[in-house]
Amino acid sequence: MKSAHGNSNVTELLARAQALHHDLRFENVRAWKERNGGLAVGYLPVYVPRELLWAMNVLPVGVVGGGDQVEIIRGDAYYQSYICHLPRSTIELGLNGALDVLDGVLFPATCDVIRNLSGMWMMQFPDKYVHYLDVPQDFDTGVGGAFYRHELLEIAGALEARGARPLTDAALRAAIAAYDANRREIEALYELRRREPWKVPTHELYLVLKAGLVLPVDEHTMMLEDYRRLVIRDDARRPLDQARMLITGSFCEQPPIGLIKTLERAGCYIVDDDLVAVHRWIRGDVASLAPGQPPLDALVEAFLRNGVPSAIRYIDQDKKGRDLVERVRASGAEGVVFCAASFCDPALLDQPMLVGALDAAGIPWTSFKYAENTGQFQVIREQAGTFADSIKLWSGA
Amino acid sequence: MSMANPTTSKRPPAEARKDESQERQKRMIGEHFHELARAPQTGRKCAYTFVPGNLTELLRSFDVLPVLPEINALQSGMRGKSRDYIALAEKLGHSEDVCTYVKCDVGMLRSGNVGPTGERLPNPDLLLLSYTGCFTFLKWFEILAQEYDCPVVMLHVPYQGDGKITDAMRKYVVDQLRSKVIPAFEKITGRAYDEDLLKEHLARSARAEDDLVWVLESAKHKPSPIDAYFGGVYYIGPIFSAFRGTEAAIGYYKELRAEVEERLREGRGPVIPDGELEHEKYRVVVEGPPNWTSFREFWKMFTDEGAVVVASTYTKVGGVYDFGFRHDPSRPLETLAEYCMGCYTNLNFPSRVDMLSRYVREYSADGFLINSVKSCNSFSAGQLMILREVEKRTGRPGGFVESDLVDPRYFSASNIKNRLESYFQMIAQRRGSDAGPTAGPTAGMTAGGAR
The missing domain is CATH 3.40.50.11890 (Rossmann fold)
Structure with a gap:
């Protein structure tokens, strides 16, 4: 059965997302x-x-x-x-x-x-x-x-x-409404992945998110809706004995999709991440933030109040790493993978502070670096596999 | 190329011939670090902050002493301490990819926070995060905020993305000064903001700035009486660090200017580590910070070739004064905002290319060199494009060497020396094949030298 928006199966939908991902002539x-x-x-x-x-x-x-x-x-x-x-x-x-x-x-x-x-x-x-x-x-x-x-x-x-x-x-109100709908749909997908990560493999989600970089927002929201509907229905997607991981540090230069697949094949369910971060940079709806005011005020308030804590955002009153620990708890992650681009100053300068927060909270972690064109994943596979195994074998669960 | 040193004098070594201004600066800095060391006893408050976008006059108006971690890091580099400090920071989990100033500072802190005079630096009463022209500053003080139990105040200085300072940018900085920075100083000192006192400091700054600019511009003469990079980092010392707005800075720059005036009258070249450069063979402009761990060795690679740096961008990181800006006491907060936004690394790329091209032309340089440091993306990212653009605009050859600020692992002496020698040979060959830069409208300024 075809969905309301024309995608009859996940394969077809992902093929479209993949084509957009590969289309560097835009x-x-x-x-x-x-x-x-x-x-x-x-x-x-x-x-x-x-x-x-x-x-x-x-x-x-x-x-x-x-x-x-x-x-x-x-x-x-x-x-x-x-x-x-x-x-x-x-x-x-x-x-x-x-x-x-x-x-x-x-x-x-x-x-x-x-x-x-x-x-x-x-x-x-x-x-x-x-x-x-x-x-x-x-x-x-x-x-x-x-x-x-x-x-x-x-x-x-x-x-x-x-x-x-x-x-x-x-027009700005309409645009904000369109992006609010998009954010809600993405959040729903992340929620589904937290709950049933086998339904939403991250290498698929990644492609769908990347499609949003080039599609008009309404079209992307439809793609997200279709994807969620289709994977929920897909009974062939069954749980595996994987360790639940949160990956962080990939907010700017994006890892090759092979790296995401490698982590998953090494025994990791990615249950939270900061990939293609523009989509989730603002938490929640924008429209409601400045009631009775011009919509531009809402857009400004969204950045000031609801921007996600990140390596590139100064943390004034808050404690470094608190948000990461909360995200680990909220996502049910059993460990954290620091996955930053080589020479990424913000991510790498942030990392020791975040490590301190994880250590204090007793959350295991590992780290490696990549470049967007990294082609060899064997070392990462071994490292991630060992990390996932250690969590499965020795965690308190 | 000969390793001998035909271009420098046989006069006694630098230690025996230090100019009086150098001695004065040494005393000033020593006294400052001594004051810092005694701060826990005297009760004076200290703020850690950065060189670009520093608010020294404002700090002084609250009788707050500045501590500048970059200066501590470069001092550690020059004193041979940075290798161990960086190793310690990396052992603590700091990446090998990131700024070595930060790692050097972390290592120094964890090793007892002993300053360049051998005395312990006080803990900060305030971390003044003047986020000007360098993203790493933000992370650096987040890291320090975890180490110290003290307040942090952020001053976000907008970047000159479009190559200009707009009213909105100025207002943003002034608003932060009024609503965040000044109240933070009032809180830690228990003093009220005294604008008249700030104005007095700013007026003194402008006087010192006049003399600094005169000194830097003296390099337009041939031969240049100064080296505006290796020597220049000493000249900017007081005004870029703790002394802007003080009588001490006015005295220092007055004396320095008098010394340079004398050198100029006598047609003498700059003071260099081995004495004095007698024959100026090449005039170059340099972009990028120096390497601190092998500072003298690096400098000597220039003087061995008879090369003088006549202008540099590094000496503008703590303020660009040679295009007319002066601290203006009649607009105290606005002038501080404009100062911050005008620092070199806060300028966009077209402005940086314009500045370098202008230096090459106005200082009659034979060419320009980029010392690209691994640690500093603010400076380094895109410098290869700067190289090509400035070459295109000026017709003068560019050279490119790579090193680091304070990580000795990234200073490859033989590679750098080879490149510099080749570069200067290229200039010499060009002179042989055409009239070269010695001809033209500025050649008349030549007052001696080897050409």
Whole structure:
């Protein structure tokens, strides 16, 4: 039986998600632009308020590098060996024309590498819209909020000047509603995975989440709904004797899908993660955050109040690692896998603090690093397998 | 290339010929660390903070002493302590991939927090996280916040992503100063904010800044009376650390300027580790921080070739003053905000390329060199593009070497020396094949040297 949105089985749906994942020419984006006449604006990890773009009929397009599919020819001429892989493959995509379809790119304040890439992009692609989105590290509405609000209006003004629809409250409310629906559906999938991880293997979820980087939000929400409905019905998905793991540190440069599969084959159920983090960067609905106020205020409040604790967000009053421990408890994870990109300053500088919190809470952990184009997983498989076995054999359960 | 040193004088070694300003600076810094060491007894409050975006005048107006972990780390590097400190931090779980300043600081802290003068540094009464131009600062103070039982106050300084300071950016910083930073100082000191006192400090800053800029710009002359990178890091010492806004800084820069004026009158080259450079053979601009663990060895690789650094970007990390900015006492908080946002690593890439290109032209440089340090993504990410862009704009050759701030494992002396020698040979060959940079409108400034 076909679902309401046209996907008759998981295989078909995942094949579509996989095709989008492999399409580094962004043909889907090109087709959307031809159909809708809107602009398409890329964004680097981790977070941009996509609602703002969508309200202006601008398709937000997640740019997360070339993964393991792009041969780096010119990108290495831009970066030393001790810089992470994401920017060199992103430059490669820019130079080989793959990103020509984008009318601009937003570079959010994630780290110094992405920050510097914004200026490099300005010089390399002077005709494109380029903006460094400086998100506040002060979370008071009147201070950091005022600054952030101004940033968003600047972006809206610049996009309008390039032909986007003017930003209106009505359109922004509709966009916020669309992304709220998307967030709810993603949360439902994560909840299903926490409850029955065998129903939602993470290598599948990962593809479905990645599809959301290039699909219009409504279309992506339908894909998520279809996927959830289909896997719930799929009785062939049976529990295995796996250890429940939370993986963390992969919020920016994304691991190759082979690495996710390796962890699962090594005996891990991934029951929480920070993959493709833009989708879950805001917790809960945005629409309800500033009742009676302009919707832009709600978007600002969402960032200030409901942004997830992360390595790239200053923790003011809170204790480092508290959120991670809570997520371990909430997800029923039996251990934590620190899985960060090599040379990822935010994740790697954060790690000793998080380790301290886990140790204090008696939660076992292991760690390794990857690059988006890592191709050899044997060592990781052995390490993860040993870790999973040790949990199964010696945990108190 | 000869290992002899034909370009330096046979005068007595540097230790015997230190300029009076150097001695004065040494005394100033020594006294500062001694004051810090005695703080637990005297009751003076201390704030840990960073060089870029430092608010020294504000701290001084509350009679708070600054402690700068970057300075401690580089001092540890120069004193041969950083290797063990970094090893200790890595043993504690800090990644080999991340900033070695952070690891050096963590290792130093865990080893007793003994400063460069051999005295123990006080624990902070406040961690002032001036998040300016470097993401790692944020993580660094999160790490320190776990080590100390003291408040942390964040000053988020927005990046000049579009190459300019907007009203919204300025307001954001001023709002944080008013609503967060100043109240934090009031709380730890029990004093009320005294804007008049702050203005007095800011007025003194501007006087010292005038003299610093004069000194740095003296390198436009030929021969240059200073080395604006290796020597420059000494010149920026007081104003980038604890002394901006003090009479001591005014005195230091006045004296330094007088010394440089004298050198200029006499047509002398810069003070270098072996004495004095007599024959300026190459003039280069340098981008990136120095290596601290082999500082003198690195410097000597330049002086052995007769190379003088006439301008550098590293000497602008704690403030860019040579394009006109001065602390303005009539707008105390706004001027602090503009200072913070104007620090070098807070400038976007096109601005950095513009600055380097301008230095190459205005200082009549033969070329420019990038010392790309593994630790510092803020500086290093994208420097290969800077290399190409500045070459394209100026027509002068760029060189590229790699090292690290304070991790001696990443200083490969033979590799760096080979590259530098090849680089200077290339400049020499270019001179042979065309008129080269010695010709042109600035050649008239030459006041001696080997050309």
